[in-house]
Amino acid sequence: MLGLRGASAPDSRGNRLCHEGAQPAWPPCRSRWNVPMLNAAALRDFRAIVGPDNACDDPATCYSYGWNAGLGGLPKPNRLADIPPVGIVLPGSTEEVQAIVLACLKHNIRFKSHSTGWGSFASVASPNSISIDLRRMNRIEAIDERNQMAVIQPYVTAGQLQAEAMKRGLNCHIVGAGLTHSPLASAAAFIGIGITGTTTGNNARNLLSLEWVTPEGEIVRIGSSGSGAGWFTGEGPGPGFRGMIRGFVGTIGELGVFTQIGYKLYPWPGPKALERTGRHPQTGITIPEHFRLYHMVWSNWEGVSRAAYDFNKSGVAYVLLRLPPNTFGALLTATNNEFHKLVTAADAPDIVRDTDSHRHSWTLLTAASSKAEAAYKARVVRDIIERTGGRETTLDPAHKELIAHLLLTSISVPRALRPSASMASSFGGFVPFAKMPRMMEAGASVLKDDIQPGGDLAQGSSEEFWVWPNERRQMWAENAFSYDVNAVRSRGAAIRVALDQGNMIDAASDLGFDGFGAIGPLADFYGPAGNGASTWMRRIKHRFDPRAVNEAAFYIGRDLPWIAKYWPFLRKVLFFRPFRPIFRQITRVLAAVGVGIVLKKRRKWVDRGAGL
Ligand SMILES: Cc1cc2nc3c(=O)[nH]c(=O)nc-3n(C[C@H](O)[C@H](O)[C@H](O)COP(=O)(O)OP(=O)(O)OC[C@H]3O[C@@H](n4cnc5c(N)ncnc54)[C@H](O)[C@@H]3O)c2cc1C
Structure with a gap:
């Protein structure tokens, strides 16, 4: 017997030590x-x-x-x-x-x-x-073709919704997690950026009306469904709660449960179903009639940035994406061995080469519903390439099918985790494309030698930027690098890069905002702390979850971590150039002992029972 409060002899199941009807016990x-x-x-x-x-x-x-x-x-x-x-x-x-x-x-x-x-x-x-x-709540309640929207439950997957939407000439946003993720979780609770953002935006904006079970057990309908007027908008009549429960990042499962949402869909000029080719894991699609795939390169980022403005203005891009050459290598191969062979081969395809004449690239998918529209879009693309000094490269037909599948479904994005099974991401953006050259330089400088052979991170391209336009307007740019989770040095480097890039964005002020800077503890250290957002997040958390019944780890801790108070002073010291070697050592120590040690206000907080 363990001698816990409320414990008794094992019951018929043989393993229970709490007796039936015991008072709520703590510890569990x-x-x-x-x-x-x-x-x-x-x-x-x-x-x-x-x-x-x-x-x-x-x-x-x-x-x-x-x-x-x-x-x-x-x-x-x-x-x-x-x-x-x-x-x-x-x-x-x-x-x-x-x-x-x-x-x-x-x-x-x-x-x-x-x-x-x-x-x-x-x-x-x-x-x-x-x-x-929430897997039992897996119904698409409705698809409203005329108003281009769906009403979905939490366990509807993106693949399920896309398949149904395409039958009706519509398509949905799919974040990098791919076909198996939940659009409701993404739209109502967590970030929601994705590579198809050129056409399908991001999920903070795709969220329409929503149903919410608050941490106090109240059912609240936000937006039009609150007035029984359908699920078409997340605002009014009356006060709009959408900003409070969503913002850019979302409450990450820590402010109640969202049970149903209205979700925006987008026009799809393609067939009613995608035709799969190849064999798992290398499944591609037949590129639909009137669609065309391009991989184009420029000699510098200025050219790529100029072309982005023209592609966005012309509206020819269904998907426009820049991936690092290394990542294309991972996505186009089934194993790490194949990857290594492909990227080191003397005749490696252009798309996986990390040289000055190959890395400044755009991959573009155009979509049209008629021959004439497709021809028009092809002329516009050719014109933009010529005017901005780019060139189209040749793609292997099998690679084309894989890339088209990736662009329409994010299917192989999770494969970016394959090299080391651990990935971190820095930067963010939502800045004008004019900032692209500066952003790329900043991203390369933060990874520096650590991304090269012999460095502390997993080997990668000189920078690891995934870039795409959001709604044909702002640039989303994410520096997604891999590290070795089993090596202290490598974990230390991942922590260093995360801290460095947050500091760089805050200090530079022209690099947009750190898209991930409001996740969990980071919110108390970087941008959101500076503008008071973390204070409001904490107030909202306390007000709507007064009995601390919902988790508080990723959205915002209930208490300010002790180190956050000293952070304004500490950051001046840590990021002061002569202190770099010490900073490096500190990040290694943190990697060895665990970052949690500096993030808890006091150990007691973690052990405190809900509502006590
Ligand atoms: C390889 C990979 C790539 C990814 N790429 C992207 C990307 O490009 N863009 C992006 O935005 N995210 C990305 N993610 C993160 C994440 O998986 C996605 O945001 C995804 O949409 C979340 O859906 P899920 O079904 O996995 O949700 P879950 O993991 O189940 O939930 C995500 C969060 O939402 C909360 N949550 C889930 N359901 C509800 C609910 N009904 N009510 C309240 N809270 C809820 C959970 O508690 C959790 O905090 C990626 C993840 C992986 C592993």
Whole structure:
């Protein structure tokens, strides 16, 4: 026996140490294998809400919810979250979600929403938390062709929605996580930028009306659905809450549960279904009739930037994307060995060459619904290439099919994680394309020698920028590098780059904003802290989650980390050039002991029970 509060002899399941009807216990109950689990009364309540098959606290199942694909979170040598959920509950309706939240309040248990759980962001981060897995809420409630929108539940995947939309001459935004992610999670709760942004924008803007179960268990409809007027807008009549629950980054599952949204769709001039070619994992598509794919290069970033203005103004691009040559190498091959062979071959294709005459590139997909429209777009593209001093390169036909598939579905974006299974991303943007040369130079300088052979990061191109236009206007530019999660030096370099680039953006003021600077603890250190946003985020968190029943790790910590108070002084010292060697050492130490040590206000906070 472990001698915990409320513990008793094992029941018929043989592994429960909390007795039925025990008062809510803290710390949480533990199984005979010392694994945290739900107290029996809470499990009974959850089962009464969702049915016996849809709630469990089996340790093996709970631990499987602690795994993630390796994106997000702090660099550490493990894909398993430090803390597994104590239980998994699968609601089938908004009312069941509401009842689960109320049961969490009753039993002093925290919760975190989980749609498809791609990054680490859906993992629970504090003890005695359950995962609310929304996979049973997987319905496309409606597709309104005339108004180009859909009404969707949390577990509708992007692939499912795209397939249905295309049948009706429409298409949806798909973020880099690819076909399996949840557009609702992305639109209502988390960032939402994606490579098709030229046409499909970003999800902060694709979110229309929404339904929200607050951390206090109230069902709120925001925008037109609140007045029973359909799901077509997220604003009015009355106060607009959309900015508060969304902003650019979103509340990352830490301010209630979103159960249904209106979601914007876009015109699709292609066939009713994409025709797949090749074999998994190298699946491509037949390029639809009247579509055309180009890969073009310029001799410098000024040329690329001028061409971007013209492509955007002319409206010929369905998708316009710049990827680093190295990343194209990873996306076009099935294994790391194939990748190495391809990029080091004497006759390597232009698209994977990281030289001055190859890296300044755009990859462009034009889409048209008639021969005449396709011919017009081809003439415009040729004209822009000529006027801006670019040239079109030849693509291997098999590569064309793979790239077209990537551009329309983001299918192979997750493959960027393959070289080292760990990736971090810096910069962001939403700046004019005129800033492109400066942004590229800044990105290369922050990675410097560490990205070269023998450096501390995984080897890559001289910079690792993924760039595309947002709604044919601003530039989104993301410097996405890989590192070795098992090497302290490499994890240290990833921390250094993240800190350096945040500082560089704040100091330079003309590099746009750090798109990821409001995620979790970063919000207390960089841009959002400077303009007071993190103070408001924290106020909102406390006001709408007064009993601390929802997680607080990625959106905003409930308390200011102690180090944030000294940060204005510390940053002056750390980023002062003569201190660079010391800064490097500090980031290595942090990589070895864990960044968490400087981010907690006090250890007690983490251990505090919900609502206490
Ligand atoms: C390889 C890779 C590439 C990625 N590329 C991009 C990218 O280009 N752009 C981008 O924006 N993101 C990207 N992501 C991050 C993330 O996976 C996506 O944002 C994705 O849309 C989230 O959907 P999901 O189904 O994976 O959500 P989950 O991982 O389930 O959830 C994401 C977050 O939203 C919360 N959440 C989920 N459902 C709800 C709900 N119903 N109510 C309230 N909160 C909820 C979760 O708690 C979590 O914090 C990428 C991730 C990976 C692994």
